Amino acid sequence: MSTHTWSWIHKWSSLVCTVFMLLLCLTGLPLIFHEEIEHLTGVVEAPPMPAGTPNASLDRIAQAALERRPGEVIRYMFWEQDEHPDITYVSMASAVDAPPEENNAVIVDSRTARVLDEPKTNEGFMYVMLKLHTDMFAGLPGMLFLGLMGLLMVVAIVSGVVLYYPFMRRLKFGALRTQRSTRVKWLDWHNLLGIAAVVWLTVVGLTGTINTLNRVILGLWQMDQMAEMTAPYKGLPPVTQPAHLEASIRAARAAVPDMTVSLVAFPGTMFSSPHHYTFFLKGSTPVTARLLKPALVDATTGKLTDTRDMPWYVKTLFLSQPLHFGDYGGLPLKLLWAVLDIFAIIVLCSGLYLWLRKPKPAAAPKAQSGGAPEPAHAMRRANTNEAAP
Amino acid sequence: MNRYESRLVRTDHLQSAREVFRIPVWLGVATAIGLVSALLGDGVWDTLSWLTILAPIAAVFLAWRRRAG
Numbered sequence: 001m002s003t004h005t006w007s008w009i010h011k012w013s014s015l016v017c018t019v020f021m022l023l024l025c026l027t028g029l030p031l032i033f034h035e036e037i038e039h040l041t042g043v044v045e046a047p048p049m050p051a052g053t054p055n056a057s058l059d060r061i062a063q064a065a066l067e068r069r070p071g072e073v074i075r076y077m078f079w080e081q082d083e084h085p086d087i088t089y090v091s092m093a094s095a096v097d098a099p100p101e102e103n104n105a106v107i108v109d110s111r112t113a114r115v116l117d118e119p120k121t122n123e124g125f126m127y128v129m130l131k132l133h134t135d136m137f138a139g140l141p142g143m144l145f146l147g148l149m150g151l152l153m154v155v156a157i158v159s160g161v162v163l164y165y166p167f168m169r170r171l172k173f174g175a176l177r178t179q180r181s182t183r184v185k186w187l188d189w190h191n192l193l194g195i196a197a198v199v200w201l202t203v204v205g206l207t208g209t210i211n212t213l214n215r216v217i218l219g220l221w222q223m224d225q226m227a228e229m230t231a232p233y234k235g236l237p238p239v240t241q242p243a244h245l246e247a248s249i250r251a252a253r254a255a256v257p258d259m260t261v262s263l264v265a266f267p268g269t270m271f272s273s274p275h276h277y278t279f280f281l282k283g284s285t286p287v288t289a290r291l292l293k294p295a296l297v298d299a300t301t302g303k304l305t306d307t308r309d310m311p312w313y314v315k316t317l318f319l320s321q322p323l324h325f326g327d328y329g330g331l332p333l334k335l336l337w338a339v340l341d342i343f344a345i346i347v348l349c350s351g352l353y354l355w356l357r358k359p360k361p362a363a364a365p366k367a368q369s370g371g372a373p374e375p376a377h378a379m380r381r382a383n384t385n386e387a388a389p
Numbered sequence: 390m391n392r393y394e395s396r397l398v399r400t401d402h403l404q405s406a407r408e409v410f411r412i413p414v415w416l417g418v419a420t421a422i423g424l425v426s427a428l429l430g431d432g433v434w435d436t437l438s439w440l441t442i443l444a445p446i447a448a449v450f451l452a453w454r455r456r457a458g
Contacts, residue, residue, distance in 0.1 A: 165406055168409045169400075169403050169404050169409060170399055170400055170404070171398055171399060171400065172397075172398055172399070173409075173411075173413070173448075173452075174412075174448065174449075174452030175397075175398035175399075175452075176398070176452055176453065176456035177398055177456075178456050192449060192452055193449060195413045195416075196416055196446070196448055197445060198413070198417060199417040199420040199421055200424070200442070200445070203421075285429070285430060285431075286427065286428050286429065286430065286434075287429065322428065323424060323428075328427050329435045329438045330435055332439045333427055333435070333438060336439065336442045336443060336446065339446050340442075340445075340446070343446075
């Protein structure tokens with residue numbers, strides 16, 4: 001393809017997705033640090049008790065949550081062993097088949113089965129950031145739309161890399177011509193930041209797109225592996241006398257002894273079958289901690305039905321999560337994530353500027369103050385230099 | 390363009406694709422190593438990931454330090 005064609009592809013793929021990518025980069029910035037921000041804004045902590053205090057039975061914990069919100073049902077319980085080892089998070093809803101967004105959280109002390117808090121999960125700054133970032137308050141269509149925009153960004157990245165070559169044939173790597181026109185200056189910044197962050201941006205873009213498919217992927221798993229495992233239960237009436245949760249979790253633990261339970265999905269929810277508790281177990285390394293393994297326990301008898309490794313497409317989704325969030329290498333990795341995110345913002349803004357200030361056939365356009373985005377100290381410095389005679 | 394800037398940013402010949410993409414490829418490889426290594430383990434693996442993902446950021450910083458003008 002000719003440079004002209006690539007240039008056309010780069011222009012249009014970028015133009016369509018830039019506004020949405022800017023939204024994603026800006027809302028993503030605080031989301032990188034959501035754990036730290038939540039800590040600062042005061043999440044509830046379990047009161048100190050002697051080390052080794054045994055946990056209450058899961059049935060008591062469930063009972064405490066049900067008593068706190070009478071008339072509601074538990075859909076999920078989950079644990080964050082590393083961050084909050086003594087807390088059980090209970091997610092409740094008005095009905096098992098209520099919309100997936102409904103999430104009435106109850107935080108229970110795992111040792112005493114006492115309710116510690118009922119945090120609001122659908123308000124506040126971080127909630128708005130998360131919703132804007134995942135579906136722009138437009139549900140599944142919004143989510144899939146953002147996934148499509150992510151793919152367009154990958155097209156823009158590929159065409160941008162192709163165009164980097166003709167632009168840079170006469171220039172050394174990292175060339176920043178700050179004494180010529182504003183346009184040349186921003187072109188150089190666009191090229192440098194774009195090519196420096198290209199692998200990170202591609203990975204974050206693609207994994208973000210995969211994450212937008214999470215409901216589709218879970219649906220596939222439901223029809224595929226989950227249907228196979230629960231085939232003998234097909235057509236049976238729903239569970240009326242549920243088995244003890246504590247007995248069920250023991251059955252799951254016994255089936256997969258080298259992993260710890262991080263989530264249990266109750267019968268009839270999106271992550272389970274109508275007749276099972278599905279326990280999701282995780283390993284202890286950064287990778288195995290993400291590759292959750294389901295163990296299905298018959299919700300009537302409390303006995304194990306089956307446990308299998310997830311199929312490749314669910315594993316892909318699971319591994320896409322850390323690679324998108326940047327939450328798997330401590331605070332330094334998050335800081336690097338933030339810097340690269342800011343690089344992406346500058347690439348987007350400079351790209352937009354270069355399109356708005358296209359060179360007129362005769363003379364290069366004169367620099368205009370106020371029009372150029374000025375996101376970083378580096379930029380400001382460059383501006384000052386250019387203003388000097 | 391003054392002569393100083395010219396020497397700093399321009400090459401004396403038309404570069405091949407190999408020359409144009411030499412440094413970007415190294416930065417990309419470093420980033421990829423870093424993205425994977427923190428997944429493989431903690432401790433040393435995390436440190437390796439921080440150093441390698443720092444590479445593209447350091448490259449931008451150096452380019453800014455020696456920018457023309």
